[in-house]
Amino acid sequence: MIEKNLNQIFQARIDSEEKIEARDWMPEKYRQTLIRQISQHAHSEVVGMLPEGNWITRAPSLRRKVALLAKVQDEAGHGLYLYSAAETLGAKRSDLIQQLLDGTAKYSSIFNYPTLSWADIGAIGWLVDGAAIMNQVMLCRTSYGPYARAMVRICKEESFHQRQGYEIMIALSKGSEEQKAMAQDALNRWWWPSLMMFGPNDAESKHTAQSMAWKIKRKTNDELRQAFVDATVPQAEYLGLTIPDADLKWNEERGHYDFGPIDWDEFWQVVKGYGQCNKERIAARRKAEEEGEWVREAALAYAEKQRIKKENQKTKVA
Amino acid sequence: MNKQQAIFDLALWMGDNTLILGHRLSELCGHGPILEQDIALTNIALDLVGQSRMWLSLAGEVEGKDRTEDDFAYYRGERDFTNVKLVEMPNHHWGYVIARQFIYDAHHLAILEQLVDSSDQAIADIAAKAIKEVQYHLRFSSEWMIRMGDGTAVSHEKAQTSLEDLAPYIKSLTLTDEISTFAAAEGIGFDAGRVEQEAWATMQKVLEEATLKLEPSEYYHKGGKQGLHTEHMGFILAEMQSVVRAMPGNTW
Numbered sequence: 001m002i003e004k005n006l007n008q009i010f011q012a013r014i015d016s017e018e019k020i021e022a023r024d025w026m027p028e029k030y031r032q033t034l035i036r037q038i039s040q041h042a043h044s045e046v047v048g049m050l051p052e053g054n055w056i057t058r059a060p061s062l063r064r065k066v067a068l069l070a071k072v073q074d075e076a077g078h079g080l081y082l083y084s085a086a087e088t089l090g091a092k093r094s095d096l097i098q099q100l101l102d103g104t105a106k107y108s109s110i111f112n113y114p115t116l117s118w119a120d121i122g123a124i125g126w127l128v129d130g131a132a133i134m135n136q137v138m139l140c141r142t143s144y145g146p147y148a149r150a151m152v153r154i155c156k157e158e159s160f161h162q163r164q165g166y167e168i169m170i171a172l173s174k175g176s177e178e179q180k181a182m183a184q185d186a187l188n189r190w191w192w193p194s195l196m197m198f199g200p201n202d203a204e205s206k207h208t209a210q211s212m213a214w215k216i217k218r219k220t221n222d223e224l225r226q227a228f229v230d231a232t233v234p235q236a237e238y239l240g241l242t243i244p245d246a247d248l249k250w251n252e253e254r255g256h257y258d259f260g261p262i263d264w265d266e267f268w269q270v271v272k273g274y275g276q277c278n279k280e281r282i283a284a285r286r287k288a289e290e291e292g293e294w295v296r297e298a299a300l301a302y303a304e305k306q307r308i309k310k311e312n313q314k315t316k317v318a
Numbered sequence: 319m320n321k322q323q324a325i326f327d328l329a330l331w332m333g334d335n336t337l338i339l340g341h342r343l344s345e346l347c348g349h350g351p352i353l354e355q356d357i358a359l360t361n362i363a364l365d366l367v368g369q370s371r372m373w374l375s376l377a378g379e380v381e382g383k384d385r386t387e388d389d390f391a392y393y394r395g396e397r398d399f400t401n402v403k404l405v406e407m408p409n410h411h412w413g414y415v416i417a418r419q420f421i422y423d424a425h426h427l428a429i430l431e432q433l434v435d436s437s438d439q440a441i442a443d444i445a446a447k448a449i450k451e452v453q454y455h456l457r458f459s460s461e462w463m464i465r466m467g468d469g470t471a472v473s474h475e476k477a478q479t480s481l482e483d484l485a486p487y488i489k490s491l492t493l494t495d496e497i498s499t500f501a502a503a504e505g506i507g508f509d510a511g512r513v514e515q516e517a518w519a520t521m522q523k524v525l526e527e528a529t530l531k532l533e534p535s536e537y538y539h540k541g542g543k544q545g546l547h548t549e550h551m552g553f554i555l556a557e558m559q560s561v562v563r564a565m566p567g568n569t570w
Contacts, residue, residue, distance in 0.1 A: 049348035060570040073360040292351020298469030
């Protein structure tokens with residue numbers, strides 16, 4: 001009875017657009033949904049450092065090298081804010097990381113695709129960050145306060161990343177034939193996986209209905225995907241590149257672009273762990289974790305020694 | 319020998335050292351032992367590559383042959399790079415990376431402390447900007463030397479071995495040649511003897527707290543500035559220059 005009332009009060013607060021804060025009562029399932037979503041998001045930022053990090057050492061100008069380094073560093077920062085947001089819900093960062101390493105936690109499947117040329121760095125900034133922004137702008141208004149506030153900061157940086165990626169694409173598409181071919185090839189490979197980033201169609205999405213009711217999500221996967229396509233097609237036209245979809249055309253009646261069917265078999269293959277880079281990405285994270293173990297132990301041991309030293313000094317003074 | 323040549327020589331040396339060390343650190347981005355430390359080390363990489371851009375641009379300006387920072391970074395071969403061998407050494411493990419950084423930072427700061435008063439305004443300006451960053455680099459690497467030295471037996475051993483392995487590479491940071499001696503005499507460059515003294519004083523103070531030991535090595539490796547490098551250098555450049563060299567003449 002009490003639980004039922006609490007649930008009603010909670011839903012009323014959500015409905016009146018109040019933000020839920022860390023100490024507020026919340027249904028256990030709301031908490032768990034958020035921990036799952038925020039930690040997946042954090043893992044995506046951290047794993048997302050790898051495909052782009054792959055090109056830092058080969059960036060073709062020092063300006064690009066610095067920009068890419070700064071971008072990948074921002075992603076590490078986003079990972080940190082998000083792990084902190086998850087911690088406000090009672091999760092422990094070390095447990096969350098362990099779930100990533102043992103494969104029980106998911107992260108965005110897009111990062112299981114390989115980065116094969118410099119143009120991929122442009123395409124990722126333009127398309128992958130572009131798709132992420134669609135989702136993240138919505139999350140700035142999500143019902144859980146700490147998550148919404150983390151997203152505001154992240155969104156600002158992400159939109160800068162997207163412009164940076166698009167600027168790489170402009171340079172390539174206005175460059176030599178070779179560079180333009182490189183840009184087109186990157187678009188061909190990243191277009192469909194970017195559309196898949198929004199997740200399954202609404203009818204297939206198991207979490208959407210509840211998440212919408214709790215205003216964790218405010219737009220459905222298909223709405224966000226459509227908004228992304230509508231925003232991106234003119235950008236591709238400006239670059240003089242062709243989106244690899246024969247069915248893509250403006251639908252006057254709907255006021256949106258129609259686009260061809262997504263290969264959901266490919267989507268599920270990657271989600272289930274059989275993408276090109278799933279194993280390598282997790283192996284890279286495990287390696288960093290294992291090789292860092294003695295470093296973390298040293299830092300803890302030193303901090304403990306310092307603490308004891310301080311305590312001894314206090315005792316002496318007393 | 320004239321002042322322009324001395325400025326060019328110094329700017330190129332500073333630019334090459336910061337570029338190659340920044341590049342080495344950039345290899346670690348996304349692979350750090352703790353997310354916070356990944357961010358910190360990437361910060362240092364960013365600072366160093368940023369400084370390199372200023373130094374290499376200055377080298378291009380005084381040379382007067384229209385070479386840009388990217389011409390220097392991407393279109394020179396190994397024998398034309400003047401950096402010390404220390405900065406080429408691979409990222410074996412966190413302890414080695416930090417020890418390499420610590421040695422470089424201590425010298426880098428001592429060099430910049432003199433260059434801020436360079437008689438050449440462009441050098442003094444770059445040094446003034448860089449010095450704030452390098453003070454932080456040294457603080458970061460010193461703190462980690464202390465944590466490792468006074469942490470666990472494993473971390474102590476790793477830090478100590480790294481210092482010993484790197485010891486023969488220290489002296490080359492303060493070797494002089496005709497042109498650097500001229501630059502120092504003209505007030506353009508730095509007095510290497512003073513840098514050596516100050517850097518060692520800085521290092522010893524930190525290492526004492528870290529319970530680690532470092533002695534000047536009786537034998538040391540020369541050659542970096544003359545374009546003779548370690549076996550690692552060719553691979554660094556092969557990787558760094560691969561895209562640009564595969565499609566030369568393009569704008570990126």
